[in-house]
Amino acid sequence: xxxxxxxSRIQTRNRQAILDAALDEFSARxxxxxxxxxxxxxxxxxxxxxxxxxxxxxxxxxxxxxxLLDLWLAPLREMDPGGDPQHEVLAYVRKKLALSQxxxxxxxLFANEVLQGAGHLGPVLxxxxxxxxxxxxxxxxxxIAQGRIAxxxxxxxxxxxxxxxxxxxxxxVQVRAVLGPGHDPYAExxxxxxxxxxxxxxx
Amino acid sequence: xxxxxxxSRIQTRNRQAILDAALDEFSARxxxxxxxxxxxxxxxxxxxxxxxxxxxxxxxxxxxxxxLLDLWLAPLREMDPGGDPQHEVLAYVRKKLALSQxxxxxxxLFANEVLQGAGHLGPVLxxxxxxxxxxxxxxxxxxIAQGRIAxxxxxxxxxxxxxxxxxxxxxxVQVRAVLGPGHDPYAExxxxxxxxxxxxxxx
DNA sequence: GCGGGAATTGACCATTTGGTCAGGATCACG
DNA sequence: CGTGATCCTGACCAAATGGTCAATTCCCGC
Numbered sequence: 141x142x143x144x145x146x147x148s149r150i151q152t153r154n155r156q157a158i159l160d161a162a163l164d165e166f167s168a169r170x171x172x173x174x175x176x177x178x179x180x181x182x183x184x185x186x187x188x189x190x191x192x193x194x195x196x197x198x199x200x201x202x203x204x205x206x207x208l209l210d211l212w213l214a215p216l217r218e219m220d221p222g223g224d225p226q227h228e229v230l231a232y233v234r235k236k237l238a239l240s241q242x243x244x245x246x247x248x249l250f251a252n253e254v255l256q257g258a259g260h261l262g263p264v265l266x267x268x269x270x271x272x273x274x275x276x277x278x279x280x281x282x283x284i285a286q287g288r289i290a291x292x293x294x295x296x297x298x299x300x301x302x303x304x305x306x307x308x309x310x311x312x313v314q315v316r317a318v319l320g321p322g323h324d325p326y327a328e329x330x331x332x333x334x335x336x337x338x339x340x341x342x343x
Numbered sequence: 344x345x346x347x348x349x350x351s352r353i354q355t356r357n358r359q360a361i362l363d364a365a366l367d368e369f370s371a372r373x374x375x376x377x378x379x380x381x382x383x384x385x386x387x388x389x390x391x392x393x394x395x396x397x398x399x400x401x402x403x404x405x406x407x408x409x410x411l412l413d414l415w416l417a418p419l420r421e422m423d424p425g426g427d428p429q430h431e432v433l434a435y436v437r438k439k440l441a442l443s444q445x446x447x448x449x450x451x452l453f454a455n456e457v458l459q460g461a462g463h464l465g466p467v468l469x470x471x472x473x474x475x476x477x478x479x480x481x482x483x484x485x486x487i488a489q490g491r492i493a494x495x496x497x498x499x500x501x502x503x504x505x506x507x508x509x510x511x512x513x514x515x516v517q518v519r520a521v522l523g524p525g526h527d528p529y530a531e532x533x534x535x536x537x538x539x540x541x542x543x544x545x546x
Numbered sequence: 547g548c549g550g551g552a553a554t555t556g557a558c559c560a561t562t563t564g565g566t567c568a569g570g571a572t573c574a575c576g
Numbered sequence: 577c578g579t580g581a582t583c584c585t586g587a588c589c590a591a592a593t594g595g596t597c598a599a600t601t602c603c604c605g606c
Contacts, residue, residue: 148553148604150552150603151553154553168459168460169375170372170373170375170376170455170459172372172376173373173374173459175594176593176595177592177593185554187594187595188556188595188597189554189555191596192552193553195595197593197594251458251514252373252458254513254516255451255455255458255514256376256455257371257516258520262520265516265520269520270520270521270523273521292535292538293534295521295522296531296532296535299511299518299521300507300539302514303506303509303510303514304506306506307505308502310454311457311458311506313457313461313465314461315502317461317469317472318472318476318502328496328498328499329502331496332495332499336503339493339543340539340543351573351574357583378562378564379565388584389585390563390565391567391584392585394564394565394566395582395583399564399565400564
């Protein structure tokens with residue numbers, strides 16, 4: 141097993157360059173649309189050298205996908221069952237939107253993957269993801285039962301947050317085409333979503 | 344120019360079979376992930392025969408994309424500026440959700456395309472789409488000015504409708520993984536979205 | 547500064563794939 | 577039925593691509 145510490149400086153640098161280049165490529169073209177040559181060029185390496193660090197194109201893709209779900213779900217994990225319901229949901233929305241803004245490539249990689257049937261993510265989705273959501277949905281249900289937020293379907297509330305926040309990363313070209321220049325999509329989205337969830341959840 | 348009427352029965356049938364098979368494939372794997380052979384097999388034809396009907400793989404893809412935007416935007420076009428604001432928005436949401444349910448492949452094809460930079464759709468997006476949205480945003484702004492719905496950013500209101508409805512088609516595997524069996528995602532989504540937009544727009 | 551493992555590469559290979567083409571089968575129609 | 581146009585196919589090609597490998601260069605600890 142190659143541990144993180146056991147890697148030389150060159151290893152670390154080149155592996156990182158490859159993963160970064162690959163994230164660019166895969167998120168913008170999908171798995172099949174990418175060639176190892178492109179990744180190599182973008183990383184400033186030769187093709188055989190890329191294959192010296194990763195066994196195959198698949199392996200690069202997998203390395204990228206591993207851990208992606210963790211990053212993606214972190215904000216949901218951070219939702220505090222003991223906090224103020226309305227504040228917790230709004231905080232989640234804001235964090236998720238910030239994630240779309242700071243990690244649009246990851247968002248698109250994820251979208252590409254799910255869109256195309258989630259081959260590699262499939263099992264993880266049904267286990268980890270479903271479990272986490274079930275847990276959070278239960279928390280939200282409790283808040284509703286206590287009359288602290290308005291009644292809504294907790295699952296679809298979560299879906300709505302995913303859809304609304306990821307939309308700005310995944311459909312960025314469309315958003316920009318529609319808004320035209322001179323707009324800050326994320327700033328406007330922040331205000332809009334804040335208002336939306338305030339009104340939706342107000343008792 | 345080959346007009347619709349000038350096509351023989353065989354032409355019509357085979358072109359249709361090819362487009363249908365290609366829609367399956369492209370929506371599920373993206374442009375690069377599809378081979379002409381796969382399309383041919385799915386359509387029950389040989390590869391050269393497919394190329395007898397379409398000049399290239401690109402041509403099939405383009406044929407699919409042409410007209411897609413029209414289908415996609417039809418419900419927005421149907422929004423009646425003279426109607427009741429709240430009813431018009433809710434009707435739009437319902438139609439768009441119904442479209443996701445009845446045409447998930449088209450939704451995913453569109454998502455794939457936009458996600459990957461909208462190469463072919465790009466120009467159309469900036470012209471037709473931007474113009475239509477600008478027009479509808481103006482209508483919504485008027486409704487707000489008249490105090491007939493609550494104040495919201497019209498552009499982001501429209502984005503939210505796209506995001507929330509298309510999510511159920513584009514991320515279907517995720518939605519199903521989270522909900523588990525025994526759920527009717529679209530029925531639940533219909534109720535949820537109805538409530539969401541009622542609360543958002545209530546004066 | 548040197549020895550050995552790590553890093554890198556040019557050349558190469560097999561397979562896949564988009565696309566062509568010449569000819570054969572089939573159909574519509576007089 | 578016959579004939580011309582439409583429809584279809586097997587065989588083929590060139591380019592692209594994932595991946596291999598032997599040989600070479602580089603780097604780091606001694």
